[in-house]
Amino acid sequence: MTTPVNISRHLQCPICKNLLADPVSTICGHTFCKGCLDKHINWSEPQCPLCQELVTTKPSVNEAIEALLREFHQTQLPNLDLFCGERDAIPCDVCDEHLTFKAVKSCLICSLSFCDEHLKPHQSMPRFKGHKLVKPVEKLDQRACNTHGRPLELYSRREERCICTLCVKTDGDVIPVEAERGRRQAVQQNTIEMMEKIINQREDKLKELKESAAKYQTLLEKEQQEIQKVFAALMETLMETERVLLNPLEEGRRCLEKEMDEKTQQIQIYILKYKEIINSLHHTKSEEDDILFIQSYPAVPAEFTDDWTVSIDTELNFGTMRNAKTAFMAAIETHLEKLCTVEIRRIHSFSVNVTLDAETAHPNLQVSTDSKEVRDTGESKVIPGSPQQFDLVGGILGKPCIMSGRAFWVVEVGYKVGWELGVMRDGANRKGKVSYKTSEGYWAIVLCGQSMYGALEDPPVQLQLSSKPRKLGVFVDCEEALVSFYDMEALLHIYTFNKCSFNGAICPYFNPHPNKDGTNSNPLVICPVNQTDISV
Structure with a gap:
């Protein structure tokens, strides 16, 4: 059998008699607090306080002892998780008020909550065998009879409330709390099953709703495509009608440009011809010989007799317009009838x-x-x-x-x-x-x-x-x-x-x-x- 050893006395500084702080060891093997050894050397000779051996070098930190000290400090710290310091934690009702641990169980008979240490009598002593232990609960006083101060162990069906054994009346319909719980659990189970059935019905209804929405979405998309197709055909018909009406005008424009080019060339030729005659007249004008002047006098052409106006008919053919209108309206009627579906x-x-x-x-x-x-x-x-x-x-x-x-x-x-x-x-x-x-x-x-x-x-x-x-x-x-x-x-x-x-x-x-x-x-x-x- 292993005997526990108290090592704390081996971790004390020989100078201050407290646990070592920043432990340093001399060459002679003794260990001191760094601060204590520095003060000793400053106030006296640079020698070991225990064996008086001369300290010639600056002592270094003893890492092994420092690690041992850390582990020792950890073992001496209490388990903070066991203390009742959390917001919703339920304290032990038996612990000292200055050092209260968290409760792990509540006794409905004693109306008290216990930590691990104070719960041990309930777990080991026979007289506590009939006590009902549950998870820690608050306000245990609400589980005791306000009249008699005894635990609420029974249920009165007539009064529909929990009562203690002293509240029992001879003509009352009284059953154990456990029996009433069993009955209510059965009701609770039925309620759960009913609610689950309602949920399933609602989920089925939601599925039907989604399927219906998808169906109508498909229908809407189909109708949208049909309408877009009809109006695309209408736009094509409108553009075709526009082409039919504009083609005669475009043809007239080309004819007009052609006639303008031809008549422009003819007029320019006549202008050149007249300019030549004018030059000839200027030349004969200075002739001194009268006979030669008369004989060389050029023939002057008469004025223009051609019709130099543009004769192209640029007005729209009314028959074409009426026919295009009739065809366009018939096409509109045909296409719009497709929307009837x-x-x-x-x-x-x-x-x-x-x-x-x-x-x-x-x-x-x-x-x-x-x-x-x-x-x-x-x-x-x-x-x-x-x-x-x-x-x-x-x-x-x-x-x-x-x-x-x-x-x-x-x-x-x-x-x-x-x-x-x-x-x-x-x-x-x-x-x-x-x-x-x-x-x-x-x-x-x-x-x-x-x-x-x-x-x-x-x-x-x-x-x-x-x-x-x-x-x-x-x-x-x-x-x-x-x-x-x-x-x-x-x-x-x-x-x-x-x-x-x-x-x-x-x-x-x-x-x-x-x-x-x-x-x-x-x-x-x-x-x-x-x-x-x-x-x-």
Whole structure:
């Protein structure tokens, strides 16, 4: 067994009896503080204070002893980490107030916090075996009963608070604190699972949101490219029209320059000729012989008889301008129609489920059981109608009525030879002879006579369509006060009523037209509107 040795006495200076400071050793082997040895030599003979041997050289620092002193000082320093000096550290309640160590455990029974040294009885003595030790906690007095000063070990369900054993009532619903903790932990776990489920739902929703944003971003980029492509074509058309109009002017300019060059040369030739005649006249002017003067007199040419004005027509050819204008406007119309696909793609987001209101149908009309089709039976029926019915015109309204916002629906007209489609102001006249005018609350387009299309404006406007539409889209924008119609197969815009005076609710309006000879027996069909149906 190793016996500990106190080496501090071997590290003392023989002069000052304290631990060595800047230790120096003489040639005789004795060690002193540097300051102590210097004072001794200055005050007496230069010899060793212990053995009186002469010190002939200046002693040097003993590095070995200096290193030993540093290690000795380190072993004598207390562990600062064990002291309670940190801001949030909990002190030991048993330590001396002048030297307090940090607590490592708190006892809920004793209501005290202990450092490592003062915790040892709780760890070794049997009587502390039932005491509950936890991580150091502040305000242990809050864990004791304010009435009895005893630890709070029980939980009263009735009073919903922690109590001590002396607070127990015979009729109280009391359980151990550990049991209540177990119950609350179960509730806590359920709460955690519920919150995790909510988080997962929110993350799924966020994923859907990002996917939707990416989808719409792609759609926006596609529409932007389509619009840029159309306007690039428009700019090319505009530049081509400019070239067509400027070419005659450029050709006139070249002709003008050519004629100017030719006539300039001719005039310059005449000028030279006249100058020669003038010189000849000056020469004969000094002739003294009269006969020779007369005989040598040069012939003088007459004045210019040519038309020296510029005769080039520099004005624009009016026929060319009109033709260019017509071609340019047709090209603009063609290119802008390409934007209709973008417009139709957008209005699909405002589609509504329109159904037919059989209570408003003319007696001659037959409505399907799903309220999606209507046809004229071709039979004249005299049935007392309700106030909501059309009694003379074969019309029927749709549901729902549109009060605000936007709405879109599609109607299949097929190969019918006559029909009317649009919207009607709620409360507009539907009895007797109806006046189809915007001022009377009707905004509709019509096919009659198999091939005559028109917009029921005031007065009516004939529509020139390049193809016969079989599916018509109807779009209403209450804020913009407009009603638009589209050919859903050709993806073309047909007509738009602007500045509509709705003045309240409007309802979808349908009229399959009479089926007198069986040629107009096909129904009008309200189609389900799906974005995937559009091939754009």
